[in-house]
Amino acid sequence: MQTSFSLAQLADPDIAESERILRACVHCGFCTATCPTYVLLGDELDSPRGRIYLIKDMLEHERPATAEVVKHIDRCLSCLACMTTCPSGVHYMHLVDHARVHIEDTYRRPLLDRLLRTVVATVLPNPWLFRTSLRLSRLAKPLVPLLKTIGLDRLAAMLDLAPTTLPASPDQRGKVFPAQGRRHGRVALLDGCANPVLAPSINASAIRLLNRHGIEVVIAPGEGCCGALVHHMGRDKTALRQARNNIDAWTREIERDGLDAILITTSGCGTTVKDYGFMFRSDPAYADKAARISALANDIAEYVVQLPLAASPAARLRVAYHAPCSLQHGQKAAREPKTLLARAGFDVKDVPEGHLCCGSAGTYNMLQPEIARRLAIRKAANIERVKPDVVATSNLGCMVQIARATTIPMVHVVELMDWATGGPRPDSLKGVNFETMSANVHERVM
Numbered sequence: 001m002q003t004s005f006s007l008a009q010l011a012d013p014d015i016a017e018s019e020r021i022l023r024a025c026v027h028c029g030f031c032t033a034t035c036p037t038y039v040l041l042g043d044e045l046d047s048p049r050g051r052i053y054l055i056k057d058m059l060e061h062e063r064p065a066t067a068e069v070v071k072h073i074d075r076c077l078s079c080l081a082c083m084t085t086c087p088s089g090v091h092y093m094h095l096v097d098h099a100r101v102h103i104e105d106t107y108r109r110p111l112l113d114r115l116l117r118t119v120v121a122t123v124l125p126n127p128w129l130f131r132t133s134l135r136l137s138r139l140a141k142p143l144v145p146l147l148k149t150i151g152l153d154r155l156a157a158m159l160d161l162a163p164t165t166l167p168a169s170p171d172q173r174g175k176v177f178p179a180q181g182r183r184h185g186r187v188a189l190l191d192g193c194a195n196p197v198l199a200p201s202i203n204a205s206a207i208r209l210l211n212r213h214g215i216e217v218v219i220a221p222g223e224g225c226c227g228a229l230v231h232h233m234g235r236d237k238t239a240l241r242q243a244r245n246n247i248d249a250w251t252r253e254i255e256r257d258g259l260d261a262i263l264i265t266t267s268g269c270g271t272t273v274k275d276y277g278f279m280f281r282s283d284p285a286y287a288d289k290a291a292r293i294s295a296l297a298n299d300i301a302e303y304v305v306q307l308p309l310a311a312s313p314a315a316r317l318r319v320a321y322h323a324p325c326s327l328q329h330g331q332k333a334a335r336e337p338k339t340l341l342a343r344a345g346f347d348v349k350d351v352p353e354g355h356l357c358c359g360s361a362g363t364y365n366m367l368q369p370e371i372a373r374r375l376a377i378r379k380a381a382n383i384e385r386v387k388p389d390v391v392a393t394s395n396l397g398c399m400v401q402i403a404r405a406t407t408i409p410m411v412h413v414v415e416l417m418d419w420a421t422g423g424p425r426p427d428s429l430k431g432v433n434f435e436t437m438s439a440n441v442h443e444r445v446m
């Protein structure tokens with residue numbers, strides 16, 4: 001694609017990077033076929049190619065974002081299916097991240113929009129605030145139908161997503177979980193922000209699985225949210241501050257006792273931590289440290305697949321593997337979880353239309369509830385076509401989103417792997433009788 005940025009504009013490293021990305025696009029439109037919003041809405045401006053044109057125009061002419069541009073960029077899930085499809089290697093992720101920062105800097109959103117986004121950006125990355133607000137939101141759940149009726153769909157979606165019960169979640173930060181037997185490795189595990197509040201069983205399974213195979217696990221003191229959530233909202237300063245905090249926490253751990261890897265059980269976070277090197281490329285104080293952290297970052301399955309596992313399934317289950325977009329398109333690492341599950345003896349099935357997002361996409365299901373709802377229903381219908389006993393995935397957001405549209409139990413891959421190597425049955429499978437279960441009677445609940 002031809003561009004006409006001035007030399008003065010290109011002196012800005014972010015503009016220079018976006019220009020490089022724009023020039024790689026040859027307008028072929030292959031990406032439109034796999035873009036979930038184009039598939040649903042059929043509008044070129046809701047396709048990657050259309051958004052690329054909008055972003056080019058906005059950046060090249062140094063225009064403040066308009067309501068029309070914001071509408072189409074906000075509808076983008078950042079699922080990155082377009083990057084998998086693109087034959088020219090267009091790095092859409094970095095381009096749309098830049099566009100979101102520009103929108104945040106130049107566009108004043110309507111008051112309610114600003115309030116909702118501020119609440120999401122403040123509450124979700126803070127486990128204490130998140131837990132407290134989830135408890136309070138239980139009281140407001142009966143208001144969901146009323147909120148929908150008066151057009152407050154996003155507020156209704158937020159309340160709707162809040163679980164009715166919360167598991168107990170001990171604070172694990174700073175704890176070291178020693179290897180069983182001889183130590184073969186030492187890793188840091190990202191505890192994160194939503195996982196410990198909504199599903200602490202995921203990281204508990206990961207720790208047991210690793211310890212059982214001779215790996216010491218540390219939750220680095222001082223670690224917190226990886227910054228992914230606000231990064232995708234264009235709130236770059238906050239994202240960089242949160243990322244710096246984690247870089248410092250993990251660097252201290254590397255210097256103290258060494259780390260073989262930094263493991264992440266939420267693939268959305270993994271994509272961002274693997275991108276820290278890029279995010280800090282122009283920061284002399286952090287560029288090297290960030291690149292080192294990104295090089296150590298692994299999805300949990302990428303690391304565990306290299307271990308000699310003694311696994312056998314505790315039940316002969318047909319497992320549909322839902323590959324989160326952040327893992328399959330963002331990290332190109334969706335093969336490893338399936339290899340692990342198959343090695344443990346599970347009957348692993350791919351989900352038809354597996355390249356399409358389930359609609360979770362970080363905060364997308366709160367901020368764009370209608371598109372997210374349609375994608376969840378489509379995903380659940382595709383999952384049900386393979387008649388699985390259980391759906392396994394690698395991202396808590398996908399688990400919550402898909403569970404809204406099907407009654408098939410959802411688990412994280414590490415929960416199944418922990419079970420198959422001697423750990424307890426995953427909570428979501430307790431009480432499920434697989435002998436009598438008929439996969440084709442799952443009732444849609446959304």
Ligand code: SF4
Binds near residue numbers: 025029031085087089
């Ligand atoms: S597939 Fe790649 S090169 Fe073709 S229009 Fe889409 S982004 Fe541009």
Ligand code: SF4
Binds near residue numbers: 034037
């Ligand atoms: S990231 Fe996903 S939703 Fe956004 S343009 Fe690419 S394919 Fe479409």
